[in-house]
Amino acid sequence: MSGTAPTPTPPAAPPATPGWTGAKIGPASAWDAANPRSPLEQKILTNLKKIYDPEIPMNIVDLGLIYGFKWSSETSVTVTMTLTAPGCPVAGILADEVKAAVQAAEGVKEAVVDMVWEPPWTPDRMSDLAKRTFGYA
Secondary structure, three states: OOOOOOOOOOOOOOOOOOOOOOOEOOOOOOOOOOOOOHHHHHHHHHHHOOOEOOOOOOEOOOOOOEEEEEEOOOOEEEEEEOOOOOOOOOHHHHHHHHHHHHHOOOOOOEEEEEEOOOOOOOHHHOOHHHHHHOOOO
């Protein structure tokens, strides 16, 4: 037995989402300055913050409903989002509003909205502002 302690193994990084080429939005994400689309994605988020959930007095970005962006070309983006509940009666209307807001960002020619239910939305996805507003923080 040697007198040297074993070197601890750092925890493994979480697996990357296959095919992911854009920003991931959420409480654990950070804007990557090396991402050449960060300025455009920030413009998109600014537009999306103008859209409010009709049943909850908070914008969809701070609610954590926007999961991320996936770019298929320089000007074409898919926005992955969810809703607080699968039975939300405004799903179609909200998706149309999101598409219009994304396409309104200078530099975006085409936007597609991908409504997903996995991972499910939880209050943990909300921004600190939303958590404070609704008593989660």
